[in-house]
Every structure is written in C-alpha cells, then in structure tokens.
Amino acid sequence: MALQLLLHSLDLKGEVIVPSFTFVATVNAISWEGLTPVFCDIDPRTHCLDPGQVVELITPDTVAILGVHLWGQPCYVEELQSIASEHGLHLIYDAAHAFLCSTAKGEFLGNFGLAEILSFHATKFINTFEGGAIVTNNDPLASKLRSIRNFGFAGLDATDCLGINAKMSEVSAAMGITSIESRSDFVDANKRNHQAYKLGLCEVAGTRLLGYDAQGSNNYQYIVVEIDSGIAGVTRDQIVEVLYWENIFARRYFYPGCHRLEPYKSNSLYRDIKLPCTDALGDSILLLPTGTSIAEADILCICNLMRLAMDYFSVEAPE
Numbered sequence: 001m002a003l004q005l006l007l008h009s010l011d012l013k014g015e016v017i018v019p020s021f022t023f024v025a026t027v028n029a030i031s032w033e034g035l036t037p038v039f040c041d042i043d044p045r046t047h048c049l050d051p052g053q054v055v056e057l058i059t060p061d062t063v064a065i066l067g068v069h070l071w072g073q074p075c076y077v078e079e080l081q082s083i084a085s086e087h088g089l090h091l092i093y094d095a096a097h098a099f100l101c102s103t104a105k106g107e108f109l110g111n112f113g114l115a116e117i118l119s120f121h122a123t124k125f126i127n128t129f130e131g132g133a134i135v136t137n138n139d140p141l142a143s144k145l146r147s148i149r150n151f152g153f154a155g156l157d158a159t160d161c162l163g164i165n166a167k168m169s170e171v172s173a174a175m176g177i178t179s180i181e182s183r184s185d186f187v188d189a190n191k192r193n194h195q196a197y198k199l200g201l202c203e204v205a206g207t208r209l210l211g212y213d214a215q216g217s218n219n220y221q222y223i224v225v226e227i228d229s230g231i232a233g234v235t236r237d238q239i240v241e242v243l244y245w246e247n248i249f250a251r252r253y254f255y256p257g258c259h260r261l262e263p264y265k266s267n268s269l270y271r272d273i274k275l276p277c278t279d280a281l282g283d284s285i286l287l288l289p290t291g292t293s294i295a296e297a298d299i300l301c302i303c304n305l306m307r308l309a310m311d312y313f314s315v316e317a318p319e
C-alpha cells in the first residue's frame, strides 16, 4: 500500500526500473498503479540493483527508478541518485528490510531518494501484525500522502484528491510501539545469531554467509547464505528439503525472480528478458531462521544438519 500510494501521488505514466530479485509486492505496486515494471539485474555481491545496468535500461518512457535495500543494505544510493538526477527520473526505495540500517557513513536509510517505504509485517524487524510507512524529507509530499491515506480528506467535509483508506489501526500501532521499544534487544539477538551462524557455517563446505558492513548500522535481521553446489555436492533445494524434514523452515528468498512469477512470466513483454545474476542467485540462496526465539544451540544444530544433508546426498545409493 505504501508503494502504491507513493507511486499514485507522483501521477506517473510509463516505465519504472526495478530489480526482479525482490519480493513480488515491490513489482506488483508498480503494476497496480498502471505503470510498466522494467526488470533490472543485480550486483551478485550485494544482491542490490546494479547501477550500470539501470543506465542501459533507461528509455524515453522511463519515469522512475525503484531500488530495494535488500537485507537492509544500502542500494548504491549515491550512484542511483546521480543517474536519476542526470536523466530527470524519480527515485524511490523499498526499504522494507531497512529499519535501523545505515550507509557506511552512518546516514540512515529512509533519507534517500524522494521517499522510501517500510514494512511492519510480522516477518519484518518491526512488527505491527500488518502495516507499513512512507518516509520522506519532502514536506509537501508528506502532507499529500497523509491526505491520500485518509480518503483524500482535506477538512471536515472536503476532499482534495483521490484518496483511499490506508490508515493503520490503533491495535497495530500499539503493537508497533512495543516492537520499537524492544529494538535494541532484537538487534542484539540477531547479531548474536549472525555471529553463531558465521562460526557454525565455517565448518559447512560450499556455503557463503552474507556479511554486514561493520562501518554502518544494521538490524542483522537476515541470515543469507549462498550455496555453491559444486563445492557442497548438493543443491540448495536438497538442503532445504532436509531442513524441512527436521521442521526447520529455511526460505528460498527471493526465488524465483519476479520475472518468473505471474503475471509477468506469461507477459510477452518479458519473454526475451535475461537476468543471469538474478536467476543464479535465486537458485543458490537460502535464508535461515533467526530472531529472539532461537538459541545458539539451535543454530549449531541447523549448521550440523546442513553438513549432514551434504553427506547424505553425496553418498551414492547402495546397489
């Protein structure tokens, strides 16, 4: 809703450049607003939008760039800002993962582009059950968005635009306040878990745990592991299967890339699209459980299970 309201408020027509390696909601918001998503590949190192490829996708119909701060990492904010300024494009961000995250210089995400959106879904760092927010340093935009969020009301009996009901309920807000109060406990638990996975995964061949830049702040909310099946001797999907057997719900975020999901997959517009980094990462990535309800012993157990999965699948079946 936050992305839709934001795009709606800009009154655009045309193409929006967006990564395919994101949650499908990012792309769907563009489509719901009658705009055309143009999928861009990512930098395989950071998993964020590749600025070099963004430039190549700009056409006379391009109106905006929608970057995603994946796993709370800043999405090349300086490069994208100069591309947007040079080509006269709107720049907005999906910062659903990025509450309490900053650049290496300590500038908090939420401050970049024209505006950014946050998600407070129960799976995110701050939880309001369901909910989100738009953050911007642009005051006129903020007041326009407040009006759109509340049916377009500008006064008691007056509306000034096409609004909708996108208000947060009180009970969700109360949950959010509680969640915000616990933010440093969440960061500590996530950081401890990340460290424990780092140690545990050292022993598991063919795994690469995504690190967090020690220079900036992060919420350490995502335990992102890439599986090199050539070295591991098993595929990512086989590891996921073994973990599921043991009730460990590792997730394949974001698999498949949005261009391989409906309604994009069967749209002829995207038939010849080539996103090699998105496809390769989608096939090799694994997100492991973290948060306050997991202990270091559980993490050790998960790492051992991954090693077991590798042994199990790499042993040839007996005659």
Ligand SMILES: *Cc1c(COP(=O)(O)O)cnc(C)c1O
Pocket (backbone or CB within 6 Å): 001, 022, 023, 025, 026, 068, 094, 096, 097, 118, 119, 120, 121, 130, 131, 132
């Ligand atoms: C979770 C998520 C969303 C959607 O957020 P909701 O609050 O569930 O609508 C959008 N983008 C990204 C990158 C997400 O991870």
